[in-house]
Amino acid sequence: MIRINSLNCVCYDKKMETPACWSELCNGYSYGTKIIPILLFPKGAPGETTKLIEKADADGGKTGGETVLRITNVSEPTITVYPAPDEVATGAAVVVCPGGGYNILAYDLEGDEVCEWLNNLGVTAVLLKYRVPRREGRAKHEAPLQDVQRAIGYVRTHAEEMNLDPQRIGVMGFSAGGHLSAMASNNFDKRTYPAVDAADKASCRPDFCLLVYPAYLDGENFQLAPEVKVSSATPPTMMIQAEDDKSYINSSLFYYYALKESWCACMDASIQ
Secondary structure (H helix, E strand, C coil): CCCCCCCCEEEECCCCCCEEEECCCCCCCCCCCCCCEEECCCCCCCCCCCCCCCEEECCCCEECCEECCEEECECCCEEEEECCCCCCCCCCEEEEECCCCCCCEECHHHHHHHHHHHHHCCCEEEEEECCECCCCCCCCCHHHHHHHHHHHHHHHHCCCCCCCCCCCEEEEEECHHHHHHHHHHHCCCCCCCCCCCHHHCCCCCCCCEEEECCCCCECCCCCECCCCCCCCCCCCEEEECCCCCCCCHHHHHHHHHHHHHHHHHHHHHHHC
């Protein structure tokens, strides 16, 4: 069961073929076990000139003995809302960004399974299906950053309708999704795309951030990646990283030190 109050959603008919825009959806709306995705850019995502044929592959290998649903060719980004059960709801929400090297999305392992876990904690989860694979001639995170900025603003704008606290909306990412979450945490002064509607007037700064084995945060010469600009306005951040991760452990280390330096600089300024 999903409760949606007058959200501008993109829904699907019973055959899941024809999209239909509903400006008003009543309380108690349910669609079997299918939670309805919301199209982030109803008139087309910025810079997209061709609609890709989305692909989903559950046979591309296993992680921890389990198959992983890998989705790619996403040109129409969406969010899917998993409301926390009323009896445990805290009013907090987390936008979940799966990983996949900015080429695919590990949509179940780092997506809907995480959303279900968050629901058990009383947190409404918002699963972001951002654009992949990387667009030729554009930075790897350029299109996904537009998508996550739009997602955060959208959720904050509709917080009251979704029974959420607009000041408790965070972001959580895995691997490349961790890089995207860090980018969202440090790029919120202005949108990186033309405004669509009122949702783009709301702040897109996450109130907190969770990074799980984030990738691509380390640059050359043992420095933070140049596109990541940590400041005193960067939201509180929790990082989860295995010591024996052979791929991206420096991402967590460098981001941690950048956060620490920013915090120390802020404390020094307050003392002076």
